[in-house]
Amino acid sequence: xxxxxxSSPSSKPNAVRFLAWVFFSAALLFAIVxxxxxxxxxxxxxxxxxxxxxxxxxxxxxxxxxxxLPLGQALFFGLGAYVSALVLKHWAASFLLAIAVSxxxxxLAGLIGGLIAIRSKGVYFALISFGLAQVVSxxxxxxxxxxxxxxxxxxxxxxxxxxxQTDNPLGFFIVxxxxxxxxxxxxxxxxxxxxxRLFAAIRVNxxxxxxxxxxxxxxxxxxxxxxxxxxxxxxxxxxxxxxFVSPELMFFQVSGSAxxxxxxxxxxxxxxxxxxxxxxxxxxxxxxxxxxxxHIVIGxxxxxxxxxxxxxxxGYLVPLLEKRGSNNPxxxxx
Amino acid sequence: MxxxxxxxxxxxxRGLGVRFGELKAVHDLSFDAQRGHITAIIGPNGAGxxxxxxxxxxxxxxxxxxxxxxxxxxxxFAPNKMLAAGLSRSFQITxxxxxxSVHENLRLAAHYLEQGKGWWSPxxxxxxxxxxxxxxxxxxxxxxKAHELAGHLSxxxxxxxxxxxxxxxxxxxxxxxxxxxxxxxxxTQETAELIGRLASDFGLSVLLVEHDVEMVMRVSDHVVVxxxxxxxxxxxxxxxxxxxxxxxxxxxxxx
Numbered sequence: 301x302x303x304x305x306x307s308s309p310s311s312k313p314n315a316v317r318f319l320a321w322v323f324f325s326a327a328l329l330f331a332i333v334x335x336x337x338x339x340x341x342x343x344x345x346x347x348x349x350x351x352x353x354x355x356x357x358x359x360x361x362x363x364x365x366x367x368x369l370p371l372g373q374a375l376f377f378g379l380g381a382y383v384s385a386l387v388l389k390h391w392a393a394s395f396l397l398a399i400a401v402s403x404x405x406x407x408l409a410g411l412i413g414g415l416i417a418i419r420s421k422g423v424y425f426a427l428i429s430f431g432l433a434q435v436v437s438x439x440x441x442x443x444x445x446x447x448x449x450x451x452x453x454x455x456x457x458x459x460x461x462x463x464x465q466t467d468n469p470l471g472f473f474i475v476x477x478x479x480x481x482x483x484x485x486x487x488x489x490x491x492x493x494x495x496x497r498l499f500a501a502i503r504v505n506x507x508x509x510x511x512x513x514x515x516x517x518x519x520x521x522x523x524x525x526x527x528x529x530x531x532x533x534x535x536x537x538x539x540x541x542x543x544f545v546s547p548e549l550m551f552f553q554v555s556g557s558a559x560x561x562x563x564x565x566x567x568x569x570x571x572x573x574x575x576x577x578x579x580x581x582x583x584x585x586x587x588x589x590x591x592x593x594x595h596i597v598i599g600x601x602x603x604x605x606x607x608x609x610x611x612x613x614x615g616y617l618v619p620l621l622e623k624r625g626s627n628n629p630x631x632x633x634x
Numbered sequence: 635m636x637x638x639x640x641x642x643x644x645x646x647x648r649g650l651g652v653r654f655g656e657l658k659a660v661h662d663l664s665f666d667a668q669r670g671h672i673t674a675i676i677g678p679n680g681a682g683x684x685x686x687x688x689x690x691x692x693x694x695x696x697x698x699x700x701x702x703x704x705x706x707x708x709x710x711f712a713p714n715k716m717l718a719a720g721l722s723r724s725f726q727i728t729x730x731x732x733x734x735s736v737h738e739n740l741r742l743a744a745h746y747l748e749q750g751k752g753w754w755s756p757x758x759x760x761x762x763x764x765x766x767x768x769x770x771x772x773x774x775x776x777x778x779k780a781h782e783l784a785g786h787l788s789x790x791x792x793x794x795x796x797x798x799x800x801x802x803x804x805x806x807x808x809x810x811x812x813x814x815x816x817x818x819x820x821x822t823q824e825t826a827e828l829i830g831r832l833a834s835d836f837g838l839s840v841l842l843v844e845h846d847v848e849m850v851m852r853v854s855d856h857v858v859v860x861x862x863x864x865x866x867x868x869x870x871x872x873x874x875x876x877x878x879x880x881x882x883x884x885x886x887x888x889x
Contacts (some may be wrong), residue, residue, distance in 0.1 A: 494745050494760055495753040501742050504731045510713035511723060513746040513803055 315621035319614055320488075320571040324481055327578070331477075335470040343469040347541050349581035350473075350480045354534025355554070356561040356573035357480070358527040361487060363559065364568030365496065366523045367503030369426040371555055372433025375413070376406050376528040378550030379436070380535030382446065385455045385545045395460045395540070402536035403529055410528025414521045421506075430552065437550035451546030455539040466540040476537055480574070483530050487570055490526075499523055560598075564605050566612025575613050644669040644807055644839045645721075650689050650699035659685045661863045663699070667807075667856070672833050672840045674850040677860035678884060684726070684811070686860065687843045691723045691809050692716045703807065717746065722805035726812040726843075728792045732785030736776055736795060739784050740767035743802030766802060774798045774828075790821040797828070801838075808832065810842040814849060822846065826853050847884075851875065859883065 327346060334343045355377045362368040383405050384398040391397065417428040440446050447453075457467045464471045490496045501509055502516050509516040539545050548554070557580065565576025580598065587594035609616045643666035650663040660682045667673035675683045688694040690701050695710040702708065708719050716723075731739050741757070744766035752760045771777045774794045779787060784795060793813065800808060813829065814822040830853050832838045844850045850857060851871040858868040861883040867874050874880055 489756075490754070492756055493752075493754050494742075494748070494757055494763070497738065497742060497757060498745075498753075500734060501731050504733045505729065508725075508729050508731065508799075511717065511729075511800070512743045513714050513717035515712075515714045 314625065315618040316569055316571055316614065318621060319569075319575070319617060320484065323571055323574055323578070324477070328474075328477060331470055331473040340469040343473050344541065345581060345585055346578075347469070347473045347476045348538075349578050350476045350574070351534050351537050351541065352554075352558065352561070352581065353574040353577035354480045354483060354537075355531050356558045356565070356577045357483060357487060357570060358530035358534070359558045360562045360567055360570055360573040361499075361523060361527045361530065363562055364570075364572075365491065365499045365503060366520060367506070368520065368524075369422075369429075369559070370527070371426045371430035371552070371559070373429070373527065373531050373558055374550050374552070374554035375429075375433035375436050376409060376531035377535035377538075377554065377558075378440075378545070378547070379409055380406050380532030381538040381545045381549050382440065382452075383532075384536035385452050385539040388455050388458060388539065389452065393456045393458050395458045395466075398458070398540075399533065399536050402532050406528045406532025406535075407525055409532075410525040411521070413528065414524035418517060418520045418524055430555070433550055433552070433555060437547050440550065441547040447546075449547060451544055451548075452539075453544040455543045455545070457543075458540055472541060476541070479533065479537060483533065484570060484574065487530070491570070495519070495522070560602050562612075564602060564612055566614030566616070566618075569612070569614040569618070572612050572614035579613070642668050644704060645673075645690070645841065646702040647690060648700050648702070650686065650696050650701065652685065652689055652694060652697045658863050660689060660696075660860075663689075663860070663865055665858045665865060665868050667839060667841050669839050670833060670837050671855040672829065672842065672853055673856045673858065674854040675841070675843045675858045675860060676845070676847055676850050679845075680862075681860040681883075682863040683843045683860050685863075687809065687811055687841075690841070691721070717803055717805065720806040721809065722800045722803060722807070723809035724796045724800040724811055724813060726815050728789075728796050730784040730792060730795060730799065732783065734784060735781050736784055736787065737767055737771065737780040739795060739799055740770050740802055743799045744770070746803035766804075770798045770802060790817055790824075793817060793821070793825065794828075797825075801832070805838075807839040807841065810840060810844075812844055813842060814844065814846055822849055829853050 327350065331343050331346055355373060358376070359370055359373050362370045380402040383402040387398040387401050413432055417425055417432065420428055441449050457465050459465050460475050464475070466472045498509070498514060498519050502519060506516050535549065538549065561576035561580055562573045563576070564580065565574065566572030583598060583601070584594055587597050605612065645667040648664050651661050652659050663686055675686055677683045685694065689696045692708070692711045692713060700707055700709045703719055703721055706719060708716060708721065711719065731742065741760070741763050744763040745760060747762045747766055748760055758764070771780050774797070776791065776795060776798065779791060784792065787795060797810065797813060810829065814825050817825060826849050829840060829842070833840055854871055856868065857871050857874045859866050859874055859880050866879045866883055867877045
């Protein structure tokens with residue numbers, strides 16, 4: 301089952317690139333049109349979708365590219381959010397400092413978590429990752445200094461660039477768009493390097509990797525730390541958007557949603573993680589305004605997607621786009 | 635290392651043994667494989683030859699004995715350390731990256747030649763690995779299949795790719811686990827010739843485990859015969875073929 305969900309749909313990057321263009325253009329257009337229409341609720345919701353999209357990107361790095369199912373990736377997302385909030389509140393209201401400290405601590409936490417979790421495979425890895433997140437979230441939940449179950453409020457407004465503050469909905473949307481877009485491009489680049497290809501080799505046949513002279517464990521650790529940094533950097537943006545953090549950010553609900561986003565969007569494609577986050581944020585918001593039981597609908601949708609489109613939205617669209625592309629040959633000569 | 639028979643030995647196996655419960659799967663196995671030669675381990679079913687192969691290649695940790703490669707003790711080395719020492723192996727049950735292209739299988743394996751460099755730059759910068767992959771595609775007649783998924787190849791082609799992947803890092807010794815397993819007669823012939831060429835043209839030392847006795851007798855310089863977990867004979871193919879103990883082991887007492 302996991303194999304079916306984690307195999308990448310295509311080695312041909314053109315259709316995936318096209319879908320990435322569509323996603324980032326549409327997101328920007330949505331935010332600009334929303335702002336022109338005087339809306340801030342939906343612009344902030346779109347920002348939040350992008351931030352959780354960053355968490356989903358980190359899940360796709362592990363699930364879709366290395367073949368590890370992380371059920372506790374929100375640990376690093378929440379850690380990034382708490383560190384960012386603490387730096388902004390108690391140290392200095394500096395965007396870059398909050399980002400830098402969050403990234404550094406999440407890399408360290410990723411290294412420690414990786415050393416614990418990476419030795420295990422399959423369902424054991426998933427459960428250890430889940431367990432680590434449970435432990436840390438419960439510790440924070442019970443730590444009065446960190447606001448315990450209430451979380452921390454009163455994160456100050458930050459100046460990102462002169463004239464651009466985090467309380468400007470469109471301005472902060474663009475900051476998030478640049479950060480998440482940058483991470484997307486960075487990960488896409490890595491997947492085209494021998495490092496990224498070795499991740500694929502581990503996903504396909506980890507046993508053989510050792511006989512090529514490479515220690516698979518070492519590469520899985522690199523991927524795990526990278527995923528912790530991507531999740532942590534995304535999380536660091538959260539308190540800048542919402543002005544607060546809470547232990548719920550580390551709960552299984554968040555980790556599980558990220559996995560659902562990746563699978564609905566199409567694992568192993570990276571851009572699918574962002575499509576999934578966008579779609580499910582919209583669904584939660586739209587359905588949530590009709591019924592309090594929107595999770596039932598989303599759960600049902602997840603089941604339908606896994607059965608009907610096991611490779612997710614992007615995995616379904618890519619072959620269609622490639623077929624269309626090959627039916628309309630352009631006069632491109634080498 | 636003063637023993638005269640070890641002078642050109644690239645691989646020396648001494649007193650190798652392992653038990654599975656009460657069963658002595660391999661007991662006190664000793665032999666030398668000479669540099670540039672093809673050495674084969676043969677034996678009837680259940681003789682322990684595959685276990686011996688796994689002990690030598692590090693897939694199973696031996697309970698007793700040692701494996702020396704080029705004078706270094708490599709007993710029980712992890713697969714990646716074994717390859718770094720210069721010993722590579724293939725698998726009896728084809729063990730490829732089935733979801734990746736033929737070219738990608740070879741380029742990944744050949745990336746070892748980049749010596750830890752180039753991990754973070756685009757794949758097309760890994761010139762050494764790419765050149766090696768192209769060379770292997772030609773050598774193994776797989777150029778026209780370069781962009782097909784390894785999983786879509788025929789059985790014979792997969793067996794060839796299996797050997798090519800094991801060779802990509804330019805090892806000094808290649809361990810082949812039943813390289814012609816499940817092959818047609820024609821494919822077996824072709825593979826036997828290929829193995830012969832590896833030793834004669836590239837100076838590669840080869841140790842192979844094989845059930846096809848005729849094929850072994852044709853390509854090998856030295857044959858080790860096992861029965862019931864122990865070595866019963868070793869020598870040139872002719873000497874082994876004439877050995878009464880070997881005939882008994884293979885054909886029973888009546889011969």
